[in-house]
Amino acid sequence: MSTTLEDITSKLWAMANELRGNMDASEYKNYILAFMFYRYLSEHQMEYLEKNDVLDIRDGQTIDEAYAEQAVGEDLSDYLEDISAYLGYAIEPQDTWASLIGKIDGNRIVPSDYQAIFDDFEKYASLNKEAARDFRGVFSDVNLGDSRLGANTNDRAKSLNRIVKLIDGVEFRDEHGRDVLGGIYEYLIGMFAANAGKKGGEFYTPHEVSQVLARLVTNGVSADDGTFSVYDPACGSGSLLLTVQDELPGGERPGIVKFFGQELNTTTYNLARMNLMMHGVSFNNMTLSNANTLETDWPDGPDKEGIDHPRTFDAVVVNPPYSAHWDNNENKLKDQRFNPFGALAPASKADYAFVLHSLYHLNANGTMAIVLPHGVLFRGAAEAKIRKALIKSGASSSQGNYLDAVIGLPANLFYGTSIPTCILVFKKNRDTKDVLFIDASKEFVKDKNQNRLSKENTDRIIETYRNRKDVDKYAHVAPLQEIVDNEFNLNIPRYVDTFEEEAPIDLGEVNRQLAQDDADIAELEAKVKEQLRILGVEM
Incomplete structure (x- = not known):
């Protein structure tokens, strides 16, 4: 059997x-x-x-x-x-x-x-x-x-x-x-x-999306690099953390990966603890916390004197709640996570609060990948100010800007929401100032009530990210000046032209078909008239 x-x-x-x-x-x-x-x-x-x-x-x-x-x-x-x-x-x-x-x-x-x-x-x-x-x-x-x-x-x-x-x-x-x-x-x-409807998205990221995030943050990492730390500030059931281990060269070796995560929902936090341990993760190699990430900075955070001692990680991966409400009291501008960027995410949209928190805990040579709704690419006001600061603050240094790539995903991938999403990839230590844009919005397989990324879809995204070259109607490497010219609007269609020209219309063929239609109609009318005459109906 x-x-x-x-x-x-x-x-x-x-x-x-x-x-x-x-x-x-x-x-x-x-x-x-x-x-x-x-x-x-x-x-x-x-x-x-x-x-x-x-x-x-x-x-x-x-x-x-x-x-x-x-x-x-x-x-x-x-x-x-x-x-x-x-x-x-x-x-x-x-x-x-x-x-x-x-x-x-x-x-x-x-x-x-x-x-x-x-x-x-x-x-x-x-x-x-x-x-x-x-x-x-x-x-x-x-x-x-x-x-x-x-x-x-x-x-x-x-x-x-x-x-x-x-x-x-x-x-x-x-x-x-x-x-x-x-x-x-x-x-x-x-x-x-x-089967949990909207609630399902609160504790689980579809595995194929987790694989993309994991492959992005482990790209270029060698099995000989030693221990690898990964942090998820909205870790849900811990599946995304485990996928990073799966994609890391040598990650299967006991103790090679150090897991860190924080989760607000207590039930989901319990799931994460169980999930990691049942995948063989020892309590010595996991540090999970049950708290509000945006309110309670973690890990480490301020000491008794109020001085912040942030811990940083080799990778940060996160699929946070989209456009969540949060307390953006102006006192948070004193918080070292948000202070350098001069603005706070709107109270009704915490997306950039998660971006800045995650970036704060990324080490100098690490990679961060975060899934967010498309609005973060072009919305104005405070979000536009933060978006500009993320690119300009890094761009003014020799390292280049912090934003490494923008990857558009298909709609209807996630449980509980059908909106299209994107992945933003950040690095603090970059050799270039350009940004890679990938439009994978049409790269999916229809699966019952949801769309799903196939292996071919995920492989194409990762291969394009690694090659970092223009791909017709799929990817574009935008120089910093192009982004400045677009006033730091990152909406993908501004950079990747996916327009497909329609085949030219043959007017001669159209006229021939119209003439044929007229002849067919005349023939049909003649037959109807003849049948009515036989039935004694006068026209």
């Missing part, structure tokens, strides 16, 4: 859909994904205990049985301390996944067991002070009292039992023995996003 990733995920999605009943997909995901993560944590802990010979396992005895037998009494705390020191968390014997399944199969589960499991996890999450922030509250979105799970506690427990058994039946390895848990988790996040 085939157990490909596609087989596993499609079966799991179908069964999950059947189980969720009338619960909204964006809410049901909290149960499916949380219990999948809990199973991962439990089995990961058991692997640690077995591989490191922490337990004495007798012949015929399972690792869980040995753990339950030996981690008892006063010894329990020693085991939990050891596990937490290494993994960053600890699960006691009575709360392991195998123990939970045993209780369900033996009809020994009681409604309070689920709350006890999460309460215990929260308690032991504080054992490792360094890892506490990565695990504390990670299951806070699992609403065990939701009436849609059941009218009473027993019915709700039965619903949770079905979810747990569903996840227990999922094979986490494919037909070749490879661990596909991360792929399954990523697939489910995407499917829940697709």
Whole structure:
């Protein structure tokens, strides 16, 4: 029997859909994904205990049985301390996944067991002070009292039992023995996003778009460059961060990528923590924060004396909420993120606030790629002032301007919005002052209710970016003076002419066709007249 990733995920999605009943997909995901993560944590802990010979396992005895037998009494705390020191968390014997399944199969589960499991996890999450922030509250979105799970506690427990058994039946390895848990988790996040309507765009960037961003910021990076830091100030479920690792040469090596992210929505922040860890990212290599990026600068930010010590990164990638409202109180002009540009993004459109925040945390040799609505290219007032400053402030130095490329994407790529978007690429240390414009707005595949970038589409974008040459009706390298002449308006049609001339009209052929039409009409009228005469109708 085939157990490909596609087989596993499609079966799991179908069964999950059947189980969720009338619960909204964006809410049901909290149960499916949380219990999948809990199973991962439990089995990961058991692997640690077995591989490191922490337990004495007798012949015929399972690792869980040995753990339950030996981690008892006063010894329990020693085991939990050891596990937490290494993994960053600890699960006691009575709360392991195998123990939970045993209780369900033996009809020994009681409604309070689920709350006890999460309460215990929260308690032991504080054992490792360094890892506490990565695990504390990670299951806070699992609403065990939701009436849609059941009218009473027993019915709700039965619903949770079905979810747990569903996840227990999922094979986490494919037909070749490879661990596909991360792929399954990523697939489910995407499917829940697709079924969550507008809410889906809040926590998931379509994978093909993530690939474009990731390939842009890793372009030219070598596998021999050592550790690589990447930051997403609106990280959603963390998928974009993980895609950067996938596209980085040598990124699969443990510890080579250091992940940093901030997310405002607590539920989505929890998703990101789970997603990164289920892709094998150790708590030592991830620093995520649950806060408002524009209000609470991070990472590091001001110290007790009010002096800002920003941390910078090799890459910044972000797909922020488009044209979001934010507090643009004039006091923010004192903020070092915004001060050099002399203006604040409008209160109703925070797009440039995200641009300036992200640029502030980009190191001198790094690359930043951000997805935004097309309006940022040409809107006036404060945005025009910031746009000009981004180009002129860099252009006045030997490095050239900060804006490296503008890439127009097709409409209807993202969940929750059909508007066309663009990618802006920034670098602080550039050899030239020109800007590459790419119009990929017609480069897509129609896929059900949404458009999608194909591999050919993404490859063409990246190849054009690397070559940095004019491509007829697709790309143009605009010198700085051309942008100045356009008064710093970056609207792509000003730079890339995609107009297709219509074939010349042959007037002689048109007249011949009109004459033929007249003859055909006369012939038809004669036939009608003859039929009416036969019927005795006088004309």
